[in-house]
Amino acid sequence: MTTIAAATAPLRARKLAGRRQWIGLLYVAPAVALVVVFFLIPLGMTAWMSLHNWPLMGEHFYIGLGNYVAILRDTRFWNALRFTAYYTVIVTIAIFVVAFPLALFVERPRPLTNLYRTMFFMPAVVGFASASLLWSWLLNVDSGLFSPAAYDLGLIDRKFNLLATFQPAFWSIIAMVVWKVAGFTMIILMAGLQSIPQDLQEAAVIDGAGPFARFRAITLPLMRRTLALALILSVAGSILAFDQFYIILRGGPRNQTLTAVYWIFNQSFVSFKLGYGAALSMVLLVVLVALSLVQLWLLRKPEGLD
Amino acid sequence: MRNLIAKLALAAVVLGSSLGIAAAETANIWVRADGSNFMPRIVDAYNKAHTNQVKLDIIPNAEIIPKYGAAAAGGTAPDALSLDLIYTPSFAAAGQLEDITDWAKSLPYFSSLSPAHVKTGTYKDHIYGLPFSADASVLIWNKKLFKQAGLDPEKGPANWAEIAADAEKVNALGGNIKGFYFSGNCGGCNIFTFTPLIWASGGDILSEDGSKATLDSPQLRGAIDLYRSMVKKDLVPAGAQTDTGANFFAAFAAGNIGISPSGAFAIGALNTQYPDIDYGVTFLPGKDSGWSSFAGGDNFVVTKGTTKLAVVKEFLDFAYSLEGQTILAKYGSLPVRGDIAKDALKDLDPRYQIAAEAMAKGRTPYSVVFNDLINSANGPWTQMINEVFFGDDVDGAIANAQETMQSIIDQAPQK
Numbered sequence: 001m002t003t004i005a006a007a008t009a010p011l012r013a014r015k016l017a018g019r020r021q022w023i024g025l026l027y028v029a030p031a032v033a034l035v036v037v038f039f040l041i042p043l044g045m046t047a048w049m050s051l052h053n054w055p056l057m058g059e060h061f062y063i064g065l066g067n068y069v070a071i072l073r074d075t076r077f078w079n080a081l082r083f084t085a086y087y088t089v090i091v092t093i094a095i096f097v098v099a100f101p102l103a104l105f106v107e108r109p110r111p112l113t114n115l116y117r118t119m120f121f122m123p124a125v126v127g128f129a130s131a132s133l134l135w136s137w138l139l140n141v142d143s144g145l146f147s148p149a150a151y152d153l154g155l156i157d158r159k160f161n162l163l164a165t166f167q168p169a170f171w172s173i174i175a176m177v178v179w180k181v182a183g184f185t186m187i188i189l190m191a192g193l194q195s196i197p198q199d200l201q202e203a204a205v206i207d208g209a210g211p212f213a214r215f216r217a218i219t220l221p222l223m224r225r226t227l228a229l230a231l232i233l234s235v236a237g238s239i240l241a242f243d244q245f246y247i248i249l250r251g252g253p254r255n256q257t258l259t260a261v262y263w264i265f266n267q268s269f270v271s272f273k274l275g276y277g278a279a280l281s282m283v284l285l286v287v288l289v290a291l292s293l294v295q296l297w298l299l300r301k302p303e304g305l306d
Numbered sequence: 307m308r309n310l311i312a313k314l315a316l317a318a319v320v321l322g323s324s325l326g327i328a329a330a331e332t333a334n335i336w337v338r339a340d341g342s343n344f345m346p347r348i349v350d351a352y353n354k355a356h357t358n359q360v361k362l363d364i365i366p367n368a369e370i371i372p373k374y375g376a377a378a379a380g381g382t383a384p385d386a387l388s389l390d391l392i393y394t395p396s397f398a399a400a401g402q403l404e405d406i407t408d409w410a411k412s413l414p415y416f417s418s419l420s421p422a423h424v425k426t427g428t429y430k431d432h433i434y435g436l437p438f439s440a441d442a443s444v445l446i447w448n449k450k451l452f453k454q455a456g457l458d459p460e461k462g463p464a465n466w467a468e469i470a471a472d473a474e475k476v477n478a479l480g481g482n483i484k485g486f487y488f489s490g491n492c493g494g495c496n497i498f499t500f501t502p503l504i505w506a507s508g509g510d511i512l513s514e515d516g517s518k519a520t521l522d523s524p525q526l527r528g529a530i531d532l533y534r535s536m537v538k539k540d541l542v543p544a545g546a547q548t549d550t551g552a553n554f555f556a557a558f559a560a561g562n563i564g565i566s567p568s569g570a571f572a573i574g575a576l577n578t579q580y581p582d583i584d585y586g587v588t589f590l591p592g593k594d595s596g597w598s599s600f601a602g603g604d605n606f607v608v609t610k611g612t613t614k615l616a617v618v619k620e621f622l623d624f625a626y627s628l629e630g631q632t633i634l635a636k637y638g639s640l641p642v643r644g645d646i647a648k649d650a651l652k653d654l655d656p657r658y659q660i661a662a663e664a665m666a667k668g669r670t671p672y673s674v675v676f677n678d679l680i681n682s683a684n685g686p687w688t689q690m691i692n693e694v695f696f697g698d699d700v701d702g703a704i705a706n707a708q709e710t711m712q713s714i715i716d717q718a719p720q721k
Contacts, residue, residue, distance in 0.1 A: 056375040057400035142545040158540075164547040164696065250550050250683045252491060254692055258684060269372035270682050272400075274379075 046278045054275030056268070067279035077280060080263040081287070087170075087259065088238035091177050095234055098182040103189035117187075124184040132247035135176040139163055139248065163249060166256045173244050173257070181237070185230050192226025193219065228299035232292055239288055260284050332359040333617035334384040338370045341388055341439055341604065343575050344637035351633055352624045358617040367494065367551065371677060378402055378609065385612040386621075388438050388604040391426045392681075396674045397607065398429035404608040407433040409619065415626065418645040422601040422670045435605030438625065439639035441569045442664035443499045443600045445469075445591070449584040451476045451483060451564050462565075462588035465595060466503070466532045469565060476564030477541045485541035487558060487566040488533065490695050492551035493688030494681045497671070498600045499567030499590065500691065503529040505669055506592030511687075516673035519711035521690070521704050528593055530694045537695055547696050550683060559583065569602070570661035574638025577655060587657040589664055601668030603639065640665050675718045679711050686710035 050067055054060040071077060106117045123131065138145045141161040151159045162168045196219060204214050220227075242261040245251060251258040251266075258266075264284065268277030337345040342364045349362045363384065365373055371393060377383040389397065397403050410416055410433045420437040427435030449459035455475040463469040473485030489495040501511055509525025512518065536542055543563075545553065558566040559580045567590060576583050589597030606625075608618055624630050631641045631650040640662055641647040651658050673679060680687045690707035694700045 055400060056379050057397070057402040059401070140545065141548070142543055147544075159544045161544045161547050164544075250491070252548070252683075252692070254689050254697070255684050262684075266682070266684055269376060270684075271678050272375055 046281055049275050050279035050282050052275040054273075054278070056272035056274050060275065063275075067276050068283075070276065071279060071283060076258070077260070077263050080258045081260045081284075083256070083258065084239055084241065084260045087173075087241060087257075088235055091174055091238050091241075092231070092234045094174055094178050095182050095185050096230075098178050099185035099189055099230075102182065102186040103193055106186065107190050107193045117190075120186055121183040123180045124187075126180065128180070128243040129247060131176065131180050132244045135172070135244075136248040139172055163253065165253055169249055169253055170257065173248060176244060176248070177238075177241075181234070185234065188226060188230045188233075189223070192223040195226075196222045224299055228296065231299070232295050235291060235295065236288060239284070239291070330357045330359055331614055331617050332361050333386065333612075333614035333621065334361050334363070335386050335388065335618075335621070336363050336365055336370065336374065336384045337388040337604070338365055338367045338390065340367060340441070340571060341639070343571070343578065344439065344634050344639050345388065347637050348625055348630055348633045351629070352621055355624070356620065358620055360617065360621050368683065371681075383609045385614040386606060386608045386618045389435065389607045391423050391435065391437075391603055391605040391670065392673075392676045394426045394435040394605045394607060395429050395672070396676070398432075398434040399674060402610055403434040404610045404612065404615070405432050405434060406436065406608060410436055413626070415643055415645055418643055420601075420603075420642045420644070420665070422665075422668065423603065423605055423642060426670060426672065427605045427607075435607045436622065437642035438604045438606035438622075439634060440601070440603035440642050440665055441571050442602070442640065442661050442668045443502055443567060443569050443590055444572075444661055444664055445565065445588050446558060446568045446572055447472070447565045447586050447588070448476075448558070448561065448563060449586055451479065451562075452586075455479055455564070459584075460586065462586050463591065464588070465591045466528070466593050469591070470532060470536060473536055473541045473565050474539060477539075481562075483562045483564070484543045485564045486536050487542060487553075487563040488546060488695075489549040489551050489554045490542075490546040491548050491683075491688065491692050492554060493683070493685060493691065495551050495554045496691050497680045497687065498569060498602055500529065500533075501671075502590040502598040502600055502669075503532070503592070506590060506596045506598035507594075508592070512671050512673060512679075514672075516671065517715060519679075519708050519715065521708040521711070525593070526704070527700075530700060533695045534700070547692070558585075570640050570658070570665065571638040573655060573657050573661060574636065578637060587660045589660065597664075599664035599668035601665055601670045603642070673715070675714055678714050678718075686714070 049060075051062060051064060052060045053063045053066070102120055106113055106120065126134075137143070139147075139162050141147045141159050141163070147156075147159045147162060150156050160168075162172050200218055200222075201214060204218055209217065240261055241259050242265065245257050245259055245262055246265070249257050251262055260280075261284070264277050264280045267273050267280060335349070345362060345364065349360050353359050370387075370390075374383060374387060374389075394403075413419075420440055423435070423437030423440070424433070427433055427437070445462060447462050452459040452472070455472075455478065457472055457475055463472050469486070475485075476483065477485030488499065504511065504523070504525045507525040507528065509523040510520055511526065513520055537546075543557065545557075549557075555568065555572055555575060557563055558568060558572070559576060561580075561583055573587065576585060590599060591597050606622055608615065612618065625634065626643055628646050628649055631643055631646055632654075635641050635650045635654055635658065640658070641650040643650075647662060651662060671680075678685055682688065686707040690703050693703035697703060
């Protein structure tokens with residue numbers, strides 16, 4: 001009797017472990033289902049469509065890698081990708097240049113800190129489309145704010161159309177995106193700053209390190225992960241930029257602000273070439289994954305450091 | 307309790323039977339924003355007089371094509387659509403539209419329907435679209451401002467030199483008054499109102515069958531110079547350079563623009579929404595004389611496989627009646643039935659007669675890639691007009707557009 005009991009014990013344990021695994025699977029099932037339904041299946045569908053001549057209306061048929069061959073010759077897509085890269089670099093730098101000082105400013109408790117945090121963060125809760133609509137009005141030369149205000153104040157002789165030429169239009173978008181996104185990046189960076197133990201800073205002060213040396217040798221290395229997160233979010237978001245260029249500029253002036261996603265949208269829903277749009281999306285996906293891997297590698301934890 | 311159940315049951319029976327008697331069906335119809343003045347009126351009139359109902363959705367001009375395409379792919383397309391006639395060939399070619407040849411030919415007035423519409427509504431000898439609304443491009447001028455500027459308020463410009471001179475005089479009034487307005491970043495607006503200037507002078511931008519782009523012409527160059535000179539003299543509001551069409555009508559309706567190329571739709575819209583504006587209507591002139599017009603508007607098309615065909619036909623029948631044609635005309639569309647056009651316009655603003663004449667002699671370019679070439683906000687035509695009106699390198703812009711347009715035409719699927 002006892003021997004039987006002893007023999008079945010490990011079996012029962014194994015059974016229990018197996019059951020526990022099943023329960024574990026059950027717990028993650030909703031998450032897995034979401035990923036499968038809203039990511040893996042659409043991704044597979046996109047890959048499948050990219051191998052077809054798939055018009056928005058009418059019959060589709062298999063063409064193998066035809067779409068990808070066409071992409072190689074699609075100079076307007078590569079131009080759009082080049083512009084997207086340029087925009088990503090500029091806007092990411094701009095966001096960090098604004099968000100980092102803001103984070104340092106609101107990190108420590110001081111009078112009205114909560115008010116400042118809320119103020120800086122507010123634009124982040126506005127959707128990109130509504131923010132773009134707001135700014136497209138602000139930037140309007142006849143009925144907006146900036147140009148008419150400057151004119152009425154006597155700063156300029158005649159109203160200046162900010163959206164008519166590339167440089168002012170581009171920098172207007174940068175200003176709008178920084179206004180909108182910097183608050184969010186600030187919160188991420190602030191959390192990183194707050195996680196740095198205060199005694200490290202104090203020890204450095206005792207050792208005679210100045211504020212810049214402390215920033216370089218303590219703050220920056222200890223914020224590696226936070227910076228990686230903020231950087232990846234900013235880069236990925238910028239590479240997928242669409243709303244602001246579509247709503248405010250319509251890709252203008254003269255198609256100089258067509259981003260990669262804008263081009264995909266145009267091919268899919270203006271020219272009705274869904275299959276081609278899917279192939280472009282796959283190319284963009286590869287670019288994005290590669291870039292994210294590079295960033296993770298650059299910001300990896302250095303050897304021997306916890 | 308039992309009482310309550312009995313009452314509920316009775317209510318259910320009554321409700322059910324009343325629904326049964328009506329058996330009304332509701333068809334869903336889309337129209338682009340250009341039709342937002344007349345379309346709700348005719349739908350209301352139809353709904354009041356019929357048990358079957360029509361539910362109308364108004365879609366922004368630039369969105370309706372992609373939106374319909376996406377809806378059709380997803381199986382949620384409306385039962386019928388008032389579609390810019392330019393697109394009928396490519397939609398029919400895609401197999402998206404119901405073949406309505408037999409029904410169309412059974413209409414007693416079929417032969418007097420607008421020929422520009424029927425031509426674009428026909429694909430491989432089958433009819434997929436019938437005329438619904440018609441719009442011809444014309445030139446409109448503000449009589450009050452003309453009078454203030456010392457011009458004859460009853461005489462609109464009849465050639466390019468007069469356009470420039472009149473615009474300059476009105477502009478000299480100063481303040482926020484400007485001489486001329488056009489939507490400088492809107493391909494659709496300018497194919498409608500700018501190409502007639504070229505046509506009237508003997509040029510064209512596409513060959514007759516749409517197989518060749520013909521941008522390199524002295525007529526196009528001349529029309530560009532007319533617009534450029536007015537921009538240079540500051541006769542045009544700064545906002546024109548970035549207007550993607552949102553102000554195409556609104557700028558003139560605000561009352562501080564001297565002259566603007568526009569469409570017949572403006573007559574109905576101005577009369578009903580801006581009755582204070584005193585304006586004249588004339589033809590879009592050629593360089594020295596003559597005139598031309600873009601015969602545009604919408605074809606009524608039926609989504610393939612709809613179950614509401616009967617309602618849709620009933621609605622179109624109503625729109626073709628004298629009552630329907632009069633409602634359409636009153637609120638901004640020209641009549642599409644030639645045989646009763648005179649009756650429909652009889653009691654209306656005499657300025658419609660000019661637009662009706664423009665429509666009758668107007669032209670309509672034919673191309674299966676019209677959207678990619680002309681209307682797309684990022685297409686070669688839109689890019690070119692913005693560059694040539696406001697940029698520095700006119701010749702380069704024309705050459706570039708010519709090349710891009712030709713390559714789009716050449717790459718189009720041969721259908």
